[in-house]
Amino acid sequence: MDASVIIETEELTKTYKNETAVDRLTFTVNQGEIFGFLGPNGAGKTTTLLMLLGLTEPTSGKAKVLGMNPTREPIKVKSKIGYLQENMGFYTDLNAFQMLRFVAELNGLSGTEVEGRIESALETVGLAAESGKKIDAYSRGMRQRLGLAELLIKDSKVAFLDEPTLGLDPDATNRMMALIESLCRDKKMTILLSSHMLHQVQKICHRVGIMIKGRMVAQGPMDRLAKEKLGIGQEKYSLEELYMKYFQEA
Amino acid sequence: MGGINVIFKKELADHFSSYRFIIIFALIAMVSLITAYMVGLNIRQQLEGVAKPRFIFLMLFTAPGALFSLVQFVAFFGPLVGLIMGFDTINRERNQGTLSKLLSQPIYRDVVINGKFLAGVVMISVMMVSIVLVITGLGLLVMGIVPGFEEIWRILIYLIISVIYVSFWLGVAILFSILFRSTATSALAALAVWIFFSFFVTIGANILANALSSDASDSNPEVVMRRAKIVKAFVLTSPMQLYTDATATIIDPLRKSTRSIVAMGPMESLSMSRFSGPLPLSQSVLIVIPYIISLVAITIICFAVSYIVFMRQEIRSL
Numbered sequence: 001m002d003a004s005v006i007i008e009t010e011e012l013t014k015t016y017k018n019e020t021a022v023d024r025l026t027f028t029v030n031q032g033e034i035f036g037f038l039g040p041n042g043a044g045k046t047t048t049l050l051m052l053l054g055l056t057e058p059t060s061g062k063a064k065v066l067g068m069n070p071t072r073e074p075i076k077v078k079s080k081i082g083y084l085q086e087n088m089g090f091y092t093d094l095n096a097f098q099m100l101r102f103v104a105e106l107n108g109l110s111g112t113e114v115e116g117r118i119e120s121a122l123e124t125v126g127l128a129a130e131s132g133k134k135i136d137a138y139s140r141g142m143r144q145r146l147g148l149a150e151l152l153i154k155d156s157k158v159a160f161l162d163e164p165t166l167g168l169d170p171d172a173t174n175r176m177m178a179l180i181e182s183l184c185r186d187k188k189m190t191i192l193l194s195s196h197m198l199h200q201v202q203k204i205c206h207r208v209g210i211m212i213k214g215r216m217v218a219q220g221p222m223d224r225l226a227k228e229k230l231g232i233g234q235e236k237y238s239l240e241e242l243y244m245k246y247f248q249e250a
Numbered sequence: 251m252g253g254i255n256v257i258f259k260k261e262l263a264d265h266f267s268s269y270r271f272i273i274i275f276a277l278i279a280m281v282s283l284i285t286a287y288m289v290g291l292n293i294r295q296q297l298e299g300v301a302k303p304r305f306i307f308l309m310l311f312t313a314p315g316a317l318f319s320l321v322q323f324v325a326f327f328g329p330l331v332g333l334i335m336g337f338d339t340i341n342r343e344r345n346q347g348t349l350s351k352l353l354s355q356p357i358y359r360d361v362v363i364n365g366k367f368l369a370g371v372v373m374i375s376v377m378m379v380s381i382v383l384v385i386t387g388l389g390l391l392v393m394g395i396v397p398g399f400e401e402i403w404r405i406l407i408y409l410i411i412s413v414i415y416v417s418f419w420l421g422v423a424i425l426f427s428i429l430f431r432s433t434a435t436s437a438l439a440a441l442a443v444w445i446f447f448s449f450f451v452t453i454g455a456n457i458l459a460n461a462l463s464s465d466a467s468d469s470n471p472e473v474v475m476r477r478a479k480i481v482k483a484f485v486l487t488s489p490m491q492l493y494t495d496a497t498a499t500i501i502d503p504l505r506k507s508t509r510s511i512v513a514m515g516p517m518e519s520l521s522m523s524r525f526s527g528p529l530p531l532s533q534s535v536l537i538v539i540p541y542i543i544s545l546v547a548i549t550i551i552c553f554a555v556s557y558i559v560f561m562r563q564e565i566r567s568l
Contacts, residue, residue: 053354055565079356089347105256106355 082151141172257365290392332419
Protein backbone atom coordinates (compact mmCIF):
# COMPACT_ATOMS: atom_id res chain seq x y z
CA MET A 1 0.00 0.00 0.00
CA ASP A 2 1.16 3.47 -0.84
CA ALA A 3 2.16 5.36 2.31
CA SER A 4 0.59 8.55 1.05
CA VAL A 5 -2.88 6.99 0.82
CA ILE A 6 -4.77 7.84 4.00
CA ILE A 7 -8.24 6.52 3.26
CA GLU A 8 -9.00 3.73 0.89
CA THR A 9 -12.31 2.02 0.30
CA GLU A 10 -13.19 -0.82 -1.96
CA GLU A 11 -16.77 -1.62 -2.94
CA LEU A 12 -17.94 -0.31 0.44
CA THR A 13 -21.64 -1.01 0.86
CA LYS A 14 -24.16 -0.38 3.61
CA THR A 15 -27.69 -1.70 3.42
CA TYR A 16 -30.46 -0.91 5.91
CA LYS A 17 -33.28 -3.45 5.78
CA ASN A 18 -34.22 -2.99 2.12
CA GLU A 19 -32.58 0.32 1.45
CA THR A 20 -29.06 0.78 0.15
CA ALA A 21 -27.49 3.80 1.82
CA VAL A 22 -24.02 3.38 0.35
CA ASP A 23 -23.59 1.45 -2.86
CA ARG A 24 -20.20 -0.10 -3.80
CA LEU A 25 -18.19 2.96 -2.94
CA THR A 26 -14.56 2.98 -4.07
CA PHE A 27 -12.34 5.99 -3.51
CA THR A 28 -9.03 7.08 -2.04
CA VAL A 29 -7.89 10.13 -0.16
CA ASN A 30 -4.22 11.04 -0.23
CA GLN A 31 -2.09 12.58 2.45
CA GLY A 32 -2.37 16.32 2.89
CA GLU A 33 -5.31 16.93 0.60
CA ILE A 34 -8.79 18.24 1.18
CA PHE A 35 -11.23 15.85 -0.34
CA GLY A 36 -14.73 17.20 -0.82
CA PHE A 37 -17.47 14.67 -0.44
CA LEU A 38 -20.38 16.27 -2.20
CA GLY A 39 -23.96 15.30 -2.66
CA PRO A 40 -27.54 16.09 -1.73
CA ASN A 41 -29.06 15.26 1.64
CA GLY A 42 -29.47 11.55 2.18
CA ALA A 43 -26.86 10.60 -0.38
CA GLY A 44 -25.03 8.43 2.15
CA LYS A 45 -22.22 10.83 3.04
CA THR A 46 -22.66 10.60 6.79
CA THR A 47 -23.09 6.83 6.65
CA THR A 48 -19.79 6.56 4.82
CA LEU A 49 -18.04 8.70 7.42
CA LEU A 50 -19.51 6.61 10.22
CA MET A 51 -18.26 3.45 8.52
CA LEU A 52 -14.78 4.93 8.16
CA LEU A 53 -14.85 5.76 11.89
CA GLY A 54 -15.91 2.28 12.89
CA LEU A 55 -19.20 3.51 14.39
CA THR A 56 -21.24 1.63 11.81
CA GLU A 57 -20.43 -1.74 10.37
CA PRO A 58 -20.35 -2.02 6.57
CA THR A 59 -22.61 -4.65 5.02
CA SER A 60 -19.87 -5.59 2.56
CA GLY A 61 -16.71 -4.22 1.05
CA LYS A 62 -13.50 -2.99 2.60
CA ALA A 63 -12.34 0.23 4.15
CA LYS A 64 -8.90 1.21 5.33
CA VAL A 65 -8.00 4.29 7.30
CA LEU A 66 -4.29 4.88 7.95
CA GLY A 67 -3.80 1.25 7.03
CA MET A 68 -6.21 0.04 9.68
CA ASN A 69 -9.58 -1.60 9.39
CA PRO A 70 -12.03 0.65 11.27
CA THR A 71 -14.39 -2.23 12.06
CA ARG A 72 -11.65 -4.34 13.61
CA GLU A 73 -9.67 -1.63 15.36
CA PRO A 74 -12.16 1.15 16.07
CA ILE A 75 -10.32 2.46 19.12
CA LYS A 76 -7.03 2.93 17.30
CA VAL A 77 -8.74 4.54 14.33
CA LYS A 78 -10.81 6.86 16.54
CA SER A 79 -7.73 7.97 18.46
CA LYS A 80 -6.16 9.14 15.20
CA ILE A 81 -9.14 10.76 13.53
CA GLY A 82 -10.92 13.93 14.43
CA TYR A 83 -14.63 13.88 13.65
CA LEU A 84 -16.75 16.99 13.43
CA GLN A 85 -20.30 15.72 13.34
CA GLU A 86 -23.13 17.48 11.63
CA ASN A 87 -25.08 18.49 14.74
CA MET A 88 -21.87 19.03 16.74
CA GLY A 89 -23.18 17.59 20.00
CA PHE A 90 -21.74 19.68 22.77
CA TYR A 91 -22.67 19.61 26.41
CA THR A 92 -24.22 23.04 26.39
CA ASP A 93 -23.94 23.54 30.14
CA LEU A 94 -20.15 23.44 29.92
CA ASN A 95 -18.00 26.27 28.72
CA ALA A 96 -15.63 25.89 25.78
CA PHE A 97 -12.63 25.27 27.97
CA GLN A 98 -14.36 22.57 30.01
CA MET A 99 -15.69 20.89 26.89
CA LEU A 100 -12.25 20.74 25.32
CA ARG A 101 -10.72 19.42 28.51
CA PHE A 102 -13.35 16.70 28.65
CA VAL A 103 -12.52 15.65 25.09
CA ALA A 104 -8.80 15.77 25.88
CA GLU A 105 -9.30 13.55 28.92
CA LEU A 106 -11.32 11.06 26.90
CA ASN A 107 -8.31 10.87 24.61
CA GLY A 108 -6.08 10.10 27.53
CA LEU A 109 -4.51 13.57 27.72
CA SER A 110 -4.26 15.33 31.05
CA GLY A 111 -2.06 17.60 33.11
CA THR A 112 -0.87 21.13 32.66
CA GLU A 113 0.38 20.53 29.14
CA VAL A 114 -3.22 20.03 27.99
CA GLU A 115 -4.31 23.40 29.35
CA GLY A 116 -1.74 25.11 27.18
CA ARG A 117 -2.86 23.14 24.20
CA ILE A 118 -6.48 24.09 24.81
CA GLU A 119 -5.53 27.78 25.08
CA SER A 120 -3.66 27.71 21.81
CA ALA A 121 -6.39 25.76 20.03
CA LEU A 122 -8.97 28.30 21.16
CA GLU A 123 -6.62 31.02 19.97
CA THR A 124 -6.31 29.39 16.55
CA VAL A 125 -10.06 29.16 16.00
CA GLY A 126 -10.66 32.64 17.38
CA LEU A 127 -12.61 31.71 20.49
CA ALA A 128 -10.05 32.62 23.16
CA ALA A 129 -12.09 35.61 24.31
CA GLU A 130 -15.26 33.54 24.73
CA SER A 131 -13.73 30.44 26.29
CA GLY A 132 -15.39 31.10 29.65
CA LYS A 133 -18.88 31.36 28.20
CA LYS A 134 -21.27 28.43 28.27
CA ILE A 135 -21.67 26.74 24.91
CA ASP A 136 -25.38 27.40 25.32
CA ALA A 137 -24.71 31.02 24.39
CA TYR A 138 -22.62 30.18 21.32
CA SER A 139 -23.80 30.87 17.82
CA ARG A 140 -23.73 28.11 15.27
CA GLY A 141 -20.57 29.45 13.69
CA MET A 142 -18.81 29.54 17.03
CA ARG A 143 -19.85 25.99 17.76
CA GLN A 144 -18.45 24.82 14.44
CA ARG A 145 -15.15 26.50 15.22
CA LEU A 146 -15.16 24.93 18.67
CA GLY A 147 -15.55 21.61 16.89
CA LEU A 148 -12.40 22.36 14.93
CA ALA A 149 -10.60 23.26 18.15
CA GLU A 150 -11.41 19.75 19.33
CA LEU A 151 -9.50 18.32 16.38
CA LEU A 152 -6.53 20.49 17.29
CA ILE A 153 -6.59 19.19 20.87
CA LYS A 154 -6.55 15.62 19.64
CA ASP A 155 -3.75 16.63 17.28
CA SER A 156 -5.35 14.40 14.68
CA LYS A 157 -3.68 14.10 11.32
CA VAL A 158 -6.91 13.11 9.63
CA ALA A 159 -10.19 14.94 10.02
CA PHE A 160 -13.71 14.05 8.93
CA LEU A 161 -15.88 17.14 8.72
CA ASP A 162 -19.57 16.48 8.23
CA GLU A 163 -21.34 19.51 6.76
CA PRO A 164 -19.05 22.05 8.44
CA THR A 165 -20.80 24.99 6.82
CA LEU A 166 -24.38 23.91 7.33
CA GLY A 167 -26.55 26.74 8.55
CA LEU A 168 -23.80 29.33 8.62
CA ASP A 169 -24.13 32.83 7.25
CA PRO A 170 -21.79 33.75 4.38
CA ASP A 171 -19.30 35.52 6.63
CA ALA A 172 -19.10 32.61 9.05
CA THR A 173 -18.86 30.22 6.13
CA ASN A 174 -15.86 32.04 4.71
CA ARG A 175 -14.21 32.11 8.09
CA MET A 176 -14.80 28.40 8.52
CA MET A 177 -13.44 27.64 5.06
CA ALA A 178 -10.32 29.70 5.68
CA LEU A 179 -9.81 27.88 8.96
CA ILE A 180 -10.17 24.46 7.35
CA GLU A 181 -7.74 25.46 4.65
CA SER A 182 -5.21 26.62 7.21
CA LEU A 183 -5.52 23.34 9.12
CA CYS A 184 -4.57 21.52 5.96
CA ARG A 185 -1.75 23.90 5.12
CA ASP A 186 -0.22 24.60 8.54
CA LYS A 187 -1.04 21.45 10.50
CA LYS A 188 -0.65 19.10 7.53
CA MET A 189 -4.07 17.65 8.20
CA THR A 190 -5.72 15.40 5.67
CA ILE A 191 -9.33 16.44 5.47
CA LEU A 192 -12.38 14.61 4.25
CA LEU A 193 -15.19 17.09 4.09
CA SER A 194 -18.80 16.38 3.29
CA SER A 195 -21.19 19.00 2.04
CA HIS A 196 -24.14 19.56 -0.23
CA MET A 197 -23.12 23.11 -1.02
CA LEU A 198 -20.98 22.67 -4.06
CA HIS A 199 -20.16 26.31 -4.52
CA GLN A 200 -18.88 26.74 -0.97
CA VAL A 201 -16.36 23.96 -0.91
CA GLN A 202 -15.29 24.59 -4.47
CA LYS A 203 -12.65 27.04 -3.34
CA ILE A 204 -10.75 24.86 -0.93
CA CYS A 205 -11.07 21.27 -2.11
CA HIS A 206 -8.21 19.72 -4.04
CA ARG A 207 -10.33 16.86 -5.21
CA VAL A 208 -14.00 16.09 -4.90
CA GLY A 209 -16.24 13.08 -5.13
CA ILE A 210 -19.86 13.55 -6.02
CA MET A 211 -22.23 11.14 -4.41
CA ILE A 212 -25.85 10.67 -5.33
CA LYS A 213 -28.16 8.02 -3.88
CA GLY A 214 -25.31 6.07 -2.38
CA ARG A 215 -23.20 5.96 -5.53
CA MET A 216 -20.12 7.95 -6.41
CA VAL A 217 -20.96 9.45 -9.79
CA ALA A 218 -17.87 11.55 -10.35
CA GLN A 219 -14.48 11.86 -8.75
CA GLY A 220 -11.48 14.03 -9.43
CA PRO A 221 -9.98 17.52 -9.23
CA MET A 222 -12.48 20.37 -9.11
CA ASP A 223 -11.35 22.10 -12.32
CA ARG A 224 -11.80 19.03 -14.40
CA LEU A 225 -15.25 18.31 -13.02
CA ALA A 226 -16.28 21.94 -13.36
CA LYS A 227 -15.39 21.83 -17.02
CA GLU A 228 -17.26 18.60 -17.52
CA LYS A 229 -20.30 19.46 -15.45
CA LEU A 230 -20.37 23.19 -15.81
CA GLY A 231 -23.71 24.79 -15.05
CA ILE A 232 -25.40 24.88 -11.69
CA GLY A 233 -22.19 24.90 -9.68
CA GLN A 234 -20.67 27.75 -11.62
CA GLU A 235 -23.78 29.88 -11.48
CA LYS A 236 -24.19 29.54 -7.73
CA TYR A 237 -20.56 30.28 -7.24
CA SER A 238 -20.79 33.66 -8.89
CA LEU A 239 -24.05 34.38 -7.13
CA GLU A 240 -22.38 33.92 -3.83
CA GLU A 241 -19.47 36.16 -4.81
CA LEU A 242 -21.92 38.89 -5.55
CA TYR A 243 -23.70 38.41 -2.23
CA MET A 244 -20.42 38.52 -0.38
CA LYS A 245 -19.46 41.82 -1.97
CA TYR A 246 -22.63 43.35 -0.66
CA PHE A 247 -22.08 41.77 2.70
CA GLN A 248 -18.55 43.08 3.06
CA GLU A 249 -19.47 46.58 1.99
CA ALA A 250 -22.22 46.72 4.56
CA MET B 251 -9.47 1.04 31.34
CA GLY B 252 -9.21 4.44 29.71
CA GLY B 253 -12.03 6.88 29.78
CA ILE B 254 -14.19 5.39 32.50
CA ASN B 255 -12.87 7.75 35.17
CA VAL B 256 -13.40 10.72 32.85
CA ILE B 257 -17.04 9.86 32.25
CA PHE B 258 -17.49 8.97 35.90
CA LYS B 259 -16.14 12.34 37.00
CA LYS B 260 -18.31 14.26 34.58
CA GLU B 261 -21.47 12.37 35.52
CA LEU B 262 -20.80 12.87 39.21
CA ALA B 263 -20.36 16.60 38.70
CA ASP B 264 -23.57 16.68 36.67
CA HIS B 265 -25.51 14.84 39.37
CA PHE B 266 -24.31 17.05 42.17
CA SER B 267 -25.25 20.20 40.32
CA SER B 268 -28.59 18.98 39.01
CA TYR B 269 -31.86 20.16 40.50
CA ARG B 270 -33.21 16.70 40.05
CA PHE B 271 -30.82 15.28 42.60
CA ILE B 272 -31.36 18.10 45.05
CA ILE B 273 -35.14 17.67 44.88
CA ILE B 274 -35.12 13.89 45.38
CA PHE B 275 -32.62 14.21 48.15
CA ALA B 276 -34.60 16.90 49.95
CA LEU B 277 -37.80 14.90 49.63
CA ILE B 278 -36.33 11.69 50.95
CA ALA B 279 -34.40 13.37 53.72
CA MET B 280 -37.57 15.10 54.86
CA VAL B 281 -39.69 11.96 54.92
CA SER B 282 -37.03 9.94 56.72
CA LEU B 283 -36.48 12.64 59.28
CA ILE B 284 -40.16 12.91 60.09
CA THR B 285 -40.55 9.15 60.24
CA ALA B 286 -37.49 8.67 62.41
CA TYR B 287 -38.56 11.42 64.76
CA MET B 288 -42.03 10.02 65.22
CA VAL B 289 -40.73 6.49 65.66
CA GLY B 290 -38.21 7.73 68.18
CA LEU B 291 -40.88 9.48 70.23
CA ASN B 292 -43.13 6.45 69.98
CA ILE B 293 -40.43 4.08 71.21
CA ARG B 294 -39.48 6.34 74.07
CA GLN B 295 -43.08 6.49 75.25
CA GLN B 296 -43.56 2.75 75.03
CA LEU B 297 -40.39 2.04 76.91
CA GLU B 298 -41.03 4.48 79.75
CA GLY B 299 -39.98 2.82 83.01
CA VAL B 300 -38.91 -0.46 81.40
CA ALA B 301 -35.38 -1.82 81.25
CA LYS B 302 -33.84 -1.28 77.83
CA PRO B 303 -34.16 -4.43 75.69
CA ARG B 304 -31.45 -5.42 73.20
CA PHE B 305 -31.43 -4.05 69.67
CA ILE B 306 -33.81 -1.29 70.58
CA PHE B 307 -31.84 1.06 68.38
CA LEU B 308 -32.66 -0.89 65.24
CA MET B 309 -36.33 -0.33 65.97
CA LEU B 310 -35.77 3.18 64.67
CA PHE B 311 -35.61 1.68 61.20
CA THR B 312 -38.22 -1.03 61.48
CA ALA B 313 -40.98 0.29 63.70
CA PRO B 314 -43.76 2.14 61.93
CA GLY B 315 -44.03 5.84 62.56
CA ALA B 316 -47.24 7.46 61.39
CA LEU B 317 -47.83 5.17 58.43
CA PHE B 318 -44.77 3.16 57.56
CA SER B 319 -41.34 2.26 58.84
CA LEU B 320 -38.21 3.58 57.26
CA VAL B 321 -37.34 0.15 55.85
CA GLN B 322 -40.73 -0.02 54.15
CA PHE B 323 -40.24 3.47 52.85
CA VAL B 324 -36.92 2.62 51.22
CA ALA B 325 -38.33 -0.63 49.79
CA PHE B 326 -41.16 1.28 48.22
CA PHE B 327 -39.62 4.62 47.20
CA GLY B 328 -36.00 3.59 46.80
CA PRO B 329 -36.71 2.30 43.28
CA LEU B 330 -38.08 5.69 42.36
CA VAL B 331 -34.74 7.28 43.20
CA GLY B 332 -32.92 4.83 40.93
CA LEU B 333 -35.43 5.32 38.14
CA ILE B 334 -35.42 9.10 38.31
CA MET B 335 -31.64 9.19 38.24
CA GLY B 336 -31.29 6.86 35.30
CA PHE B 337 -34.28 7.02 32.97
CA ASP B 338 -32.64 9.45 30.52
CA THR B 339 -29.02 8.35 30.82
CA ILE B 340 -28.41 7.29 27.24
CA ASN B 341 -31.34 8.71 25.29
CA ARG B 342 -30.72 12.24 26.52
CA GLU B 343 -27.20 12.04 25.14
CA ARG B 344 -28.58 10.59 21.93
CA ASN B 345 -31.07 13.43 21.54
CA GLN B 346 -28.44 16.08 22.26
CA GLY B 347 -26.13 14.49 19.73
CA THR B 348 -23.47 14.08 22.39
CA LEU B 349 -23.63 10.30 22.25
CA SER B 350 -21.95 10.16 18.86
CA LYS B 351 -19.43 12.70 20.10
CA LEU B 352 -18.59 10.42 23.01
CA LEU B 353 -18.42 7.33 20.84
CA SER B 354 -16.26 8.96 18.19
CA GLN B 355 -13.59 9.37 20.87
CA PRO B 356 -11.26 6.43 21.45
CA ILE B 357 -13.29 4.71 24.17
CA TYR B 358 -15.28 1.49 24.20
CA ARG B 359 -19.01 1.68 24.28
CA ASP B 360 -19.39 -0.17 27.56
CA VAL B 361 -17.22 2.46 29.23
CA VAL B 362 -20.04 4.95 28.72
CA ILE B 363 -22.60 2.76 30.49
CA ASN B 364 -20.19 1.72 33.23
CA GLY B 365 -19.05 5.24 33.99
CA LYS B 366 -22.60 6.49 34.23
CA PHE B 367 -23.75 3.56 36.33
CA LEU B 368 -20.86 3.92 38.76
CA ALA B 369 -21.52 7.62 39.18
CA GLY B 370 -25.16 6.79 39.91
CA VAL B 371 -24.17 4.18 42.48
CA VAL B 372 -21.95 6.71 44.23
CA MET B 373 -24.82 9.18 44.33
CA ILE B 374 -27.15 6.54 45.74
CA SER B 375 -24.56 5.62 48.37
CA VAL B 376 -24.11 9.23 49.37
CA MET B 377 -27.84 9.61 49.68
CA MET B 378 -28.39 6.45 51.71
CA VAL B 379 -25.42 6.94 54.01
CA SER B 380 -26.34 10.51 54.82
CA ILE B 381 -29.96 9.61 55.49
CA VAL B 382 -29.01 6.73 57.78
CA LEU B 383 -26.52 8.94 59.60
CA VAL B 384 -29.12 11.64 60.09
CA ILE B 385 -31.59 9.13 61.44
CA THR B 386 -28.99 7.63 63.74
CA GLY B 387 -28.14 11.05 65.07
CA LEU B 388 -31.76 11.95 65.53
CA GLY B 389 -32.38 8.63 67.23
CA LEU B 390 -29.60 9.32 69.68
CA LEU B 391 -31.16 12.63 70.53
CA VAL B 392 -34.77 11.55 70.80
CA MET B 393 -34.34 8.15 72.45
CA GLY B 394 -31.12 8.80 74.31
CA ILE B 395 -29.87 5.30 73.49
CA VAL B 396 -26.43 4.55 72.04
CA PRO B 397 -26.36 1.80 69.40
CA GLY B 398 -24.35 -1.30 70.26
CA PHE B 399 -21.46 -2.63 68.24
CA GLU B 400 -23.57 -5.32 66.59
CA GLU B 401 -26.29 -2.83 65.81
CA ILE B 402 -23.80 -0.67 63.93
CA TRP B 403 -22.72 -3.69 61.91
CA ARG B 404 -26.32 -4.49 61.09
CA ILE B 405 -26.99 -0.95 59.97
CA LEU B 406 -23.93 -1.13 57.73
CA ILE B 407 -25.08 -4.36 56.08
CA TYR B 408 -28.53 -2.90 55.69
CA LEU B 409 -26.97 0.09 53.95
CA ILE B 410 -25.05 -2.10 51.53
CA ILE B 411 -28.13 -4.11 50.62
CA SER B 412 -30.12 -0.93 50.13
CA VAL B 413 -27.49 0.53 47.82
CA ILE B 414 -27.52 -2.69 45.75
CA TYR B 415 -31.30 -2.57 45.61
CA VAL B 416 -31.55 1.02 44.44
CA SER B 417 -28.66 0.41 42.02
CA PHE B 418 -30.65 -2.43 40.49
CA TRP B 419 -33.41 0.03 39.68
CA LEU B 420 -30.84 2.42 38.29
CA GLY B 421 -29.73 -0.43 36.03
CA VAL B 422 -33.32 -0.98 34.90
CA ALA B 423 -33.67 2.72 34.15
CA ILE B 424 -30.45 2.74 32.14
CA LEU B 425 -31.67 -0.26 30.15
CA PHE B 426 -34.88 1.58 29.30
CA SER B 427 -32.92 4.68 28.34
CA ILE B 428 -31.06 2.53 25.81
CA LEU B 429 -34.18 0.80 24.51
CA PHE B 430 -36.28 3.91 23.96
CA ARG B 431 -35.28 7.00 22.03
CA SER B 432 -37.67 9.29 23.82
CA THR B 433 -36.98 10.17 27.44
CA ALA B 434 -40.69 10.40 28.21
CA THR B 435 -41.26 6.86 26.96
CA SER B 436 -38.42 5.42 28.97
CA ALA B 437 -39.60 7.22 32.10
CA LEU B 438 -43.10 5.83 31.66
CA ALA B 439 -41.85 2.33 30.95
CA ALA B 440 -39.67 2.38 34.04
CA LEU B 441 -42.55 3.64 36.16
CA ALA B 442 -44.79 0.92 34.78
CA VAL B 443 -42.31 -1.77 35.82
CA TRP B 444 -42.03 -0.24 39.25
CA ILE B 445 -45.81 -0.12 39.74
CA PHE B 446 -46.18 -3.65 38.42
CA PHE B 447 -43.73 -5.07 40.92
CA SER B 448 -44.94 -3.02 43.86
CA PHE B 449 -48.66 -3.62 43.54
CA PHE B 450 -49.58 -6.28 41.08
CA VAL B 451 -47.19 -9.06 41.97
CA THR B 452 -48.65 -9.44 45.45
CA ILE B 453 -52.22 -9.36 44.19
CA GLY B 454 -51.30 -11.74 41.37
CA ALA B 455 -49.64 -14.10 43.82
CA ASN B 456 -52.84 -14.50 45.82
CA ILE B 457 -54.95 -15.06 42.73
CA LEU B 458 -52.46 -17.62 41.47
CA ALA B 459 -52.38 -19.41 44.81
CA ASN B 460 -56.17 -19.62 44.89
CA ALA B 461 -56.28 -20.91 41.35
CA LEU B 462 -53.63 -23.56 41.97
CA SER B 463 -55.10 -25.00 45.15
CA SER B 464 -58.26 -26.84 44.28
CA ASP B 465 -59.48 -27.07 47.84
CA ALA B 466 -61.15 -23.80 48.61
CA SER B 467 -61.61 -24.39 52.33
CA ASP B 468 -59.51 -22.34 54.70
CA SER B 469 -59.85 -24.78 57.54
CA ASN B 470 -57.43 -27.36 56.22
CA PRO B 471 -53.98 -26.38 57.51
CA GLU B 472 -52.22 -28.21 54.67
CA VAL B 473 -54.03 -26.16 52.07
CA VAL B 474 -53.23 -22.95 53.91
CA MET B 475 -49.55 -23.91 54.01
CA ARG B 476 -49.50 -24.79 50.34
CA ARG B 477 -51.08 -21.52 49.40
CA ALA B 478 -48.61 -19.62 51.50
CA LYS B 479 -45.74 -21.42 49.77
CA ILE B 480 -47.07 -20.62 46.31
CA VAL B 481 -47.52 -16.98 47.24
CA LYS B 482 -44.04 -16.86 48.68
CA ALA B 483 -42.47 -18.41 45.59
CA PHE B 484 -44.34 -16.11 43.26
CA VAL B 485 -43.70 -12.84 45.04
CA LEU B 486 -39.98 -13.57 44.96
CA THR B 487 -40.04 -12.55 41.29
CA SER B 488 -40.41 -9.03 42.60
CA PRO B 489 -37.14 -7.25 43.42
CA MET B 490 -39.03 -5.39 46.08
CA GLN B 491 -39.81 -8.64 47.86
CA LEU B 492 -36.21 -9.77 47.46
CA TYR B 493 -35.09 -6.60 49.13
CA THR B 494 -37.61 -6.83 51.96
CA ASP B 495 -36.54 -10.40 52.59
CA ALA B 496 -32.85 -9.58 52.30
CA THR B 497 -33.06 -6.88 54.93
CA ALA B 498 -35.58 -8.67 57.14
CA THR B 499 -33.44 -10.51 59.65
CA ILE B 500 -30.54 -8.09 59.27
CA ILE B 501 -32.25 -5.01 60.52
CA ASP B 502 -34.63 -6.92 62.77
CA PRO B 503 -32.69 -9.71 64.57
CA LEU B 504 -35.74 -10.68 66.56
CA ARG B 505 -37.34 -12.11 63.50
CA LYS B 506 -36.37 -15.71 62.98
CA SER B 507 -37.10 -16.02 59.26
CA THR B 508 -37.44 -13.67 56.33
CA ARG B 509 -41.18 -13.82 56.70
CA SER B 510 -43.73 -15.55 58.83
CA ILE B 511 -47.15 -16.58 57.67
CA VAL B 512 -48.59 -14.07 60.06
CA ALA B 513 -47.62 -10.84 58.38
CA MET B 514 -45.54 -8.40 60.37
CA GLY B 515 -47.54 -5.44 59.30
CA PRO B 516 -47.49 -1.87 60.43
CA MET B 517 -50.05 -2.72 63.08
CA GLU B 518 -47.61 -4.88 64.96
CA SER B 519 -47.37 -3.67 68.52
CA LEU B 520 -44.23 -3.29 70.52
CA SER B 521 -44.82 -6.24 72.77
CA MET B 522 -41.98 -7.16 75.04
CA SER B 523 -42.12 -10.83 74.15
CA ARG B 524 -40.64 -9.95 70.79
CA PHE B 525 -37.38 -9.03 72.39
CA SER B 526 -36.42 -12.53 73.46
CA GLY B 527 -33.83 -14.73 71.80
CA PRO B 528 -32.46 -12.56 68.98
CA LEU B 529 -30.60 -14.21 66.10
CA PRO B 530 -26.84 -13.75 66.16
CA LEU B 531 -25.47 -11.62 63.36
CA SER B 532 -23.81 -14.52 61.56
CA GLN B 533 -27.09 -16.44 61.47
CA SER B 534 -28.97 -13.41 60.22
CA VAL B 535 -26.50 -13.01 57.40
CA LEU B 536 -26.76 -16.69 56.56
CA ILE B 537 -30.52 -16.42 56.17
CA VAL B 538 -30.45 -13.42 53.88
CA ILE B 539 -27.45 -14.27 51.73
CA PRO B 540 -29.46 -16.04 48.99
CA TYR B 541 -31.62 -12.95 48.66
CA ILE B 542 -28.62 -10.66 48.40
CA ILE B 543 -27.09 -12.88 45.74
CA SER B 544 -30.37 -12.86 43.80
CA LEU B 545 -30.46 -9.07 43.95
CA VAL B 546 -26.93 -8.86 42.60
CA ALA B 547 -27.76 -11.46 39.95
CA ILE B 548 -30.78 -9.59 38.57
CA THR B 549 -28.70 -6.41 38.47
CA ILE B 550 -26.07 -8.23 36.42
CA ILE B 551 -28.69 -9.67 34.07
CA CYS B 552 -30.09 -6.20 33.56
CA PHE B 553 -26.62 -4.99 32.70
CA ALA B 554 -25.91 -7.84 30.32
CA VAL B 555 -29.06 -6.99 28.38
CA SER B 556 -28.05 -3.30 28.34
CA TYR B 557 -24.63 -4.15 26.93
CA ILE B 558 -25.98 -6.41 24.21
CA VAL B 559 -28.59 -3.93 23.08
CA PHE B 560 -26.22 -0.96 23.21
CA MET B 561 -23.42 -2.71 21.29
CA ARG B 562 -25.76 -3.54 18.44
CA GLN B 563 -27.39 -0.16 18.17
CA GLU B 564 -26.71 2.02 15.19
CA ILE B 565 -25.20 5.34 16.11
CA ARG B 566 -26.58 7.93 13.77
CA SER B 567 -25.82 11.53 14.37
CA LEU B 568 -29.41 12.43 13.63
